[in-house]
Amino acid sequence: MRTSIATVCLSGTLEEKMQAAALAGFHGIEVFEQDLVVSPSSPEQLREMAAELGLSLDMYQPFRDGVEVAPEVFPDSLRRLRAKFDLMRCLGTPVLLMCSNVATAALDDDRAIADQLRQAGELAAEYDIKLAYEALAWGKNVNDWRRAHRIVELADHPAVGTCLDSFHILSRGDTVDGVELLDPAKLFFVQLADAPLLKQDILSWSRHHRVFPGEGDFDLVDVLARLHECGYAGPVSLEIFNDAFRQADVYRTAVDGLRSLRWLEDQTADAVRAAGEDPAREPLVLSDLPDPQPPRAWDFVELRTSKLGQTTRLLHQLGFELAGHHRSKDTVQAWTQGPVRVVIGEDLQAPLEQPTRLAALGFQVDSPDDAAHRASRLLAPVVSRTQQPDETVLHGVLAPDATEIFFGPHGDRGVPPWLEEFGADPAEAASDSLITGVDHVNLAQPWQHYDEAVLFLTSLLDLHAQPAQEVAGPSGLVRSQVMRSADETVRIPLNVAPTAAEQGAYTGAAYPEHVALACSDIVAVARRARRRGLTFLPVPENYYEDLVARFDLAPDAVAELREHGLLYDRDERGEFLHFYTATLGEVFVEVVERRGDYRGFGAPNAPVRLAAQYRTWEETAGAI
Known part of the structure; x- marks a missing residue:
């Protein structure tokens, strides 16, 4: 063509x-x-x-x-x-x-x-x-x-x-x-x-x-x-x-x-x-790309930081354990909890004020080589990655927002072979835990590249765009559109912050990206995290008063939500409970528990989060 x-x-x-x-x-x-x-x-x-x-x-x-x-x-x-x-x-x-x-x-x-x-x-x-x-x-x-x-x-x-x-x-x-x-x-x-x-x-x-x-x-x-x-x-x-x-x-x-x-x-x-026709028929010859390699599972999430202590402390508070340091990359370590793997890259060259950020997403696919070939035909820039001859090959490309996307192979019991490079015990990495997986990862997009990001994730990962929503925040409306895999293994909401934030009036600090972790018992996760000193994003009392009016919840149920800083939503399919950590640089963590067949993301609670993050940003800016 x-x-x-x-x-x-x-x-x-x-x-x-x-x-x-x-x-x-x-x-x-x-x-x-x-x-x-x-x-x-x-x-x-x-x-x-x-x-x-x-x-x-x-x-x-x-x-x-x-x-x-x-x-x-x-x-x-x-x-x-x-x-x-x-x-x-x-x-x-x-x-x-x-x-x-x-x-x-x-x-x-x-x-x-x-x-x-x-x-x-x-x-x-x-x-x-x-x-x-x-x-x-x-x-x-x-x-x-x-x-x-x-x-x-x-x-x-x-x-x-x-x-x-x-x-x-x-x-x-x-x-x-x-x-x-x-x-x-x-x-x-x-x-x-x-x-x-x-x-x-x-x-x-x-x-x-x-x-x-x-x-x-x-x-x-x-x-x-x-x-x-x-x-x-x-x-x-x-x-x-x-x-x-x-x-x-x-x-x-x-x-x-x-x-x-x-x-x-x-x-x-x-x-x-x-339809039974030949796409190679002249004169309009339709060429095929290599077959898409939809993600079968989340492989890892990578954070990069110049504040290693703060970042690893947050993971510890959420129940993660150090799997080990990479055997050939001195500044890289892996933290695991159940099937979730978080790679931490310490950026020693960055200034101390360099914020912690979400740097890369890894996916397990059937054929990493085919995924890389398709990405090449789709003109995705290749991520340069050094590795030793005996280390796992991870093909990486850059998404439009500069997030690195990696394709890795399946390992035994879902544990990737690259984890052994950290000296991790696969049996321990796959053990039962309160955290059961990556529920979703929310990526912030510059407004001028939003459509490009949708096409990139559609064409490369075979994700499907869901209807967009808009939620109100202190600096204006935030547009959000969820990209899902067909089996919903992977969910990536894309958020577009108001233009004012892009122009520096708000520095974008209240629109960080975040990793949402699925769990089996959110109250138990919250209790453990609080004992370990986790700073939760504050939830105003007015929110809990409103919950009673919206859902007619029992007083003891509301009291439990209030005690642990939890937010709540439900629809005809099920319930959704979640909490947010304070923002660390440009990223924060959300922990969620889905009950029944709830498929949303707690959108009615997003304004609560945005307002709380905005207040925190104002207080921090004022202190400086």
Whole structure:
């Protein structure tokens, strides 16, 4: 499948966009007119640059309000077209995107519009250029792809064809039923964009909220599968209007875009194969990625710190025991409790004020090698890791938020072979304990990379996004979306803090990441932790008064919750009890007990935590 990306998707200058697209691995680009107009490079220079980069210049766009105009105005459309064709000849772009009219449309007659398209096609043919006619979702008269294609067929000119854009189709609630029946010779170009389902006017939705495939709610597998069936032979291009993308690093956005196309191509190949068709059928050959390796179990959680004593004391208070120091890495140690393994890396080079942070997540998968190969095809940066010849190979990649993701093998009774490198006794590591596993790990995301993180976890780990929620905190709303494995072994909520925190007004300190540990008896864990001196996150008395009103709990049950600093939630499936530790640097720990089949995360209690963390941060800042 030939991949392309519109320069409007990316930040920076046209020259920077071209370099980023080429470096990411795209075959070609669509040149957005404004990018060319503001560039100091001549069309000839840009054509030469594209050749040196190995990029094809697939399309020039857009040409607006050129057809569907009053007959007396149309000659001026032809004049403008000739000027664009002169430019495109110098640039070397073979296709011009002609949008349906949104402002000056005077014709609402298909044959009259087709006649104007035919005349435009005659002029285009003189330059060996093709016109791709696209129905904009907000077109004044022509706003659906079927009508646009009928007009193209009426024009009946070899230089006039259709451009299909998934956003303009699906945003109107339309379908792509019938695309598989199109004559591929009349389908000149395809643009893909995903989007979250929003209730707002389509133009605003289009201009600000498009995302890459896999980051929204549209069924783009169906779109690509029908294109494959019809025999479409051209590029599959991304056209994304998104405020965050145009402010983000140009290269990482380009990588995110190509990752989305490779993931979509792989998903579509599976769907086509399941339907009894051959995904390798030309001309739209759909390539497979290595099979996903969904996590079978949590392998480890790694913290890095310059305050080793504080960090290990917290683990001791929660019942963890030192499994040992790594035999070849002096600054690395492992702590275990039941099936949970926490690796501590002491950062001796960091300043003393360097906060403790969540550095890495390890997962046990069926084939670590296949997981690493899939990650490579999805353009995930590799984590450099030193190891001795007799040590376990752990393949690692960087997530968009710089969290390291490692893939490890299964060990006997679920105990990984790398734990022996710490001198640990596997039998002891797997013994019964109050802590029964990692319930979930909550990762904080910069707002501009949130969609990228969703796609990364979807495409790499085969996690599935759940509906997003918003909870109120002292600095604004915090958006949270849970990513789950199919068997719910792995749950990773992604949180996006309010923009003010990103800008330093709140330093982000109240939005740390956290590890949630599952337990069999939360009261027993809390009692043990309190005896060992654990500092719990304070819960206000008003919270417990409200619990009585919300759930009509027995007085002794509320008293027990209050005594141990526990929070409570329940739904029709079961109950959820949990407590939080104080924040250590950029991370804290939550301990949870699920009773029955409760599947949530105590979302009604999140504002209590956010407010308590905010108060603690204010007190600390005031003391300084």
